[in-house]
Amino acid sequence: MKRKRIIAGAVLLVFISSMLTFYLTRLIPLAYGEAVIIPREEYELMQQYSKLFQVKNILTNDYVDKIDQSKLVDGSIKGLASSLGDPYTVYMDKKDYQDFTTQTTGSYAGVGIVVSVDNDGHIVVVSPMKGTPGEKAGIKSGDIIVSVDNVKVNGNNLDKAVSLMKGPQGTKVSLVLMRDNKLINKTLTREIIKLQTVSSTMLPNKIGYIKMTMFDENTSADFTKALNNLKTQGLNGLIIDLRDNPGGILEQCVNVADELLPKGLIVSTKGRNKKDNQVIYAKGPGLQKPIAVLVNGGSASASEILAGAIKDRKVGVLVGTKTFGKGLVQSVIDFGDGTALKYTSARYYTPNGVNIQGKGIEPNYVVELPKNYVVTDTPDLKGDTQLIKAYDIIKSEIK
Known part of the structure; x- marks a missing residue:
């Protein structure tokens, strides 16, 4: 029995030693003189990217000027992101990331236009x-946008175009635009762009009107304040103006939807990883009053999530023209050193299971604006044909 126990102990010791060796050699590089044993995964990764290291060494040793290694690394990472051909997947250096965060958290000096990339790049x-x-x-x-300050731009250098349009307050920037197959030259003076995203008023018959210009970190709270103020005035129905709203923070859009929808689905997202698969529900009870949403070709992303949820759940109707068609979700990884990676992590789907990427959402009532009519911040019930239609719909539904 004693001998059997010794043999069993020896076998167990050999097994434990083998397992430790296995895990150590897979997880921890081991040095033997000049040689280093590394995990198989790392070796295979080095083999895969060997040419990248070769180019780095050639440039470091033989390029005519001294190489800034940090720029070399940043450029390599940007190349990895851009190789996907997805304009929404980008590595942001410190300046890029600072510019990006100001879009949703503060103010900046620029020209105040929101841009995206169409299916043609x-x-x-x-x-x-x-x-x-x-x-x-x-x-x-x-x-x-064809060029910015004589620099040609397209979907492959979207961030560069955005960066070129920003600059010190009071400075000028020239744009070449294409409209109806004709080139148009514009010279603009940069101003401080303050992000105030929600405005509201009460129309006749106690029909509320709330306009949201984008979804930044304060939008849902400001929307709730505006809605509550309208309720105290005896709100009978609500018009939400999402025309030319390019979207923004998904969470803010969801919070607004939660104020409006009865219990049930708002939006779902599907990605390659489980963490990016979400099903987001409204808690209810919702507004429980007639709703009409104004949309157009400038209504994109988070605006389309809200509009799509209201339409699919039959809580309200959409009035205007077809939306932009951006059905992608971006995630941001902050590296903690002032840089970040923004990448497409999922596609979103309306409650009816529709992904509108590249297609947009058709309104329940297609209404064009009069030619050359310009929508202002003040609701116009005499000339704004889309607003007039939405108002008439709500008025007819008031009990």
């Missing part, structure tokens, strides 16, 4: 922000 204006140099210069949703 053009940089297209989603919407000019109200009261900004872009709007004052007559830039319109659907305009294609």
Whole structure:
């Protein structure tokens, strides 16, 4: 028995030693003189990227000027992201990331136009922000940006185009736009762009009107305040204006939807990883009053999530023209050193299971604006045909 126990112990010791060796050699590099044993996964990764290291060594040793290694690394990472051909997947250096965060958290000096990339790889204006140099210069949703300060731009260098349009307050920037197959030159003076995203008023018959210009980190709280204020005035129905709203933070959009929808689905997201698969529900009870949502070709992303949920859940109707068609979800990884990676992590689907990427959402009532009519911050029940239609619909539903 004693001998058997000794043999059993020896076998167990050999097994434990083998397992430790296995895990150590897979997880921890081991040095033997000049040689280093590394995990198989690392070795295979080094083999896969061997040419990248070769190029790095050649440039470091033989390039005519001394190489800034940090720029070399940043450029390599940017190349990895851009190789996917997805304009929404980008590595952001410190300046890029700072510019990106100001879009949703503060103010910046620029021209106040929101841009995206269409299916043909053009940089297209989603919407000019109200009261900004872009709007004052007559830039319109659907305009294609050809160049910025004589630098040609397209969907492959979207971030560069955005960066070029920003700059010190009071400085000028020149844009070449394509509209109706004609080139248009615009020179704009950069201003401080302040992000105020929610405005509201009470229309006749106690029909509330709330306009949201984008979804930044304060939008849902400001929306709730505006809605509660309208309720205290005896709200009978609500018009939500999402025209030229390019989207923004998904969470903010969901919070707004939760105020409006009865218990049930708002949106679902599906990605390659389980963590990106979400099903987001409204808690209810919702507004429980007639709702009409104004949309157009400048309504994109988070705006389409809200509009799609209201339409699919039959809580309200959409009035206007077809939306932009951006059905992708971006995630941001902050590396903690001022840089970040923004990448497409999932596609979102409306309650009816529709992904509108590249297609947009058709409104329940297609209504065009009069030619050359410009929507202002003040609701116009005499000339704004889309608003008039929405108002008439709500008025007819008031009990």
